[in-house]
Amino acid sequence: MRGPFLRSLAVASAVGLIGCGPGLSQSPPQFLPISAQWCLEGTVPPRCIQLEVPRGERQYAMGLQLRPPLPPLRGMWFPYDPPAVARFWMHRTPEPLDMLFIRHGRVAALEPDVPPCMNLPCPSYGPDTPVDGVLELAAGQAAALGITVGTPVRITPLPGATPSAPAPD
Numbered sequence: 230m231r232g233p234f235l236r237s238l239a240v241a242s243a244v245g246l247i248g249c250g251p252g253l254s255q256s257p258p259q260f261l262p263i264s265a266q267w268c269l270e271g272t273v274p275p276r277c278i279q280l281e282v283p284r285g286e287r288q289y290a291m292g293l294q295l296r297p298p299l300p301p302l303r304g305m306w307f308p309y310d311p312p313a314v315a316r317f318w319m320h321r322t323p324e325p326l327d328m329l330f331i332r333h334g335r336v337a338a339l340e341p342d343v344p345p346c347m348n349l350p351c352p353s354y355g356p357d358t359p360v361d362g363v364l365e366l367a368a369g370q371a372a373a374l375g376i377t378v379g380t381p382v383r384i385t386p387l388p389g390a391t392p393s394a395p396a397p398d
Contacts, residue, residue: 258295265306266383267364269374273335276374278366280384281308292365294321299367306384311361319346325368329376330360336380342368 261281268277279302283289295306309315317328323345329337338356346352355363364382371377 230346242244256291256294258293259291260296261288261305263303263387265384266381267306269376270381270383272374276302278302278304278374279362280304280364282306282308288333292294292317292322293324293326295323297341298324299326299365299370301367301370301373304364304366304370306362307359308384309360314355314357315360316353316355317354317363318351319343320349320351321347323347327366327368327371327376328354329364329366329382330356331362331382332358334361334382336376336378336382339371339376339378341371341381348365359363361376375394 250310261283262318263279264282265280266277267280268275281304283292283305289307292307293299307315312332315330319326323343325342328340329336337358337360340354343354362384364384
């Protein structure tokens with residue numbers, strides 16, 4: 230289920246369908262539990278980014294739509310298994326974000342300070358190569374934390390957290 234779901238999600242995102250599905254236009258913003266973290270290597274004191282991880286098609290599609298600004302060291306992690314080309318957009322996301330595209334445990338591409346887009350059409354962002362996942366942070370966080378292309382990424386589930394694999398809705 231996970232592979233076909235994510236491939237279809239990547240295709241839907243690329244053609245601009247994410248966020249426009251039935252029932253999403255009137256949905257309130259989602260606030261998911263913190264279920265994973267990324268502790269940056271070599272930081273003293275340790276700096277860990279607390280991550281919300283969407284599960285299922287609806288949560289992936291909603292992402293950070295209509296959310297207030299993310300606080301520092303908070304983000305959303307969208308895992309892809311198997312890796313897929315991922316194109317993300319900012320439709321109905323009112324605050325700018327940094328988008329990090331992760332492949333083989335490293336930042337493969339970085340789209341900093343991506344502007345909001347409240348009205349269609351919206352541009353999409355991301356590399357044309359498969360990624361293992363996408364991490365969204367508040368705009369400016371990547372620079373403030375020294376994250377660049379090539380930065381190592383190791384995302385770990387938190388004890389007691391539900392698995393990050395998308396579940397059927």
